[in-house]
Amino acid sequence: MSVSPPPITRFERLQRLAKRFPQLDSSGLETCITLLRLSNDLSDAYDASLARHGLSKGRFTVLVRLYSTSETEGGRGLIPAELAESSCVSRATMTGLLDTLEKDGLISREDHPEDRRMYTVHLTPKARQLLEGMLPEHYRRVAALMSPLSEQERDTLRELLAKVSTGLPAFREP
């Protein structure tokens, strides 16, 4: 039996790759991987938390958007295209989200008064009750998540993330 060799870390493999591919910017790639991994973990944790209330990220986002709009704008309702945009999903996906939300009695569709192509979406009392029951807990969780960062660090983080955003077009091009 031979002893197992010392484990090779991700960082070491990356350094080897960088030797072979001069285009590889190791600090950039390392940062990118870190970001993608945290994203994944955070996204999973978010989903798991919402799943306890029978919601997904998409469903939750729609409900909160409707809730915060009705709070501030007197329940005029929103159309699916607006909801899709503000929830960062396609319209096709929004149709599906609204279908299941309606089936679960959390939203209602009402005829748009001026344009028969669309309709307006409204929260039901049941949805309001659900949100008011779960949001305090949810916001407490988010606060706990971010508690390791000072106010200044949060500002810095948002600023750095915004800088990465500015690099996205270059990433996508040709």
Added chain:
Amino acid sequence: MSVSPPPITRFERLQRLAKRFPQLDSSGLETCITLLRLSNDLSDAYDASLARHGLSKGRFTVLVRLYSTSETEGGRGLIPAELAESSCVSRATMTGLLDTLEKDGLISREDHPEDRRMYTVHLTPKARQLLEGMLPEHYRRVAALMSPLSEQERDTLRELLAKVSTGLPAFREP
């Protein structure tokens, strides 16, 4: 006809919500939302870039992991469980990834010499050729993505992301 009222921003809606829910930490939530959105955008861009070569994030990660291991450890091969772990997917998902990679002629499964429960996974020459053709371009893109950040900013970003990671257990708890 009435003129349309001034649009209400996400930030303003958030401030209204914060009045109603004292648990809401607005800078924390704002930072969290920023992070989730960039994650989503980056993830989509990443997928789109890999899709040009017929790969998904999962498939790509597996191939690169195999490639970098064979480069440094003489092609000893990896077992599915190791690949699942280092790719952050479940073992069930890894089975599916390997199935399609094998069907596309990019990996081969070979009997594990010592344990008949498992097998080892190996890159085919076709996969090597694919990677060597696409990696320079891919790494160039990642470098472009990160080019708006100085070395110091990258360090800071990784550090702040690591801090957010430390908050994840608190986010998940009960």
Added chain:
DNA sequence: AGTCGATGATTTGGTGGCTAACCATCCGGA
């Protein structure tokens, strides 16, 4: 008035990921 491009919503078909349950094999202790 009639037509046609723009704009909405939906349907269809596909992908990638997950969990839970399953079977096979290994290995250590009775």
Added chain:
DNA sequence: TCCGGATGGTTAGCCACCAAATCATCGACT
């Protein structure tokens, strides 16, 4: 020796999301 828990991989069934094609309606232009 053999049994049972640990550790593999796979299967079956689910969910969220997407792109592309389709259908309805609107509105502007002739």
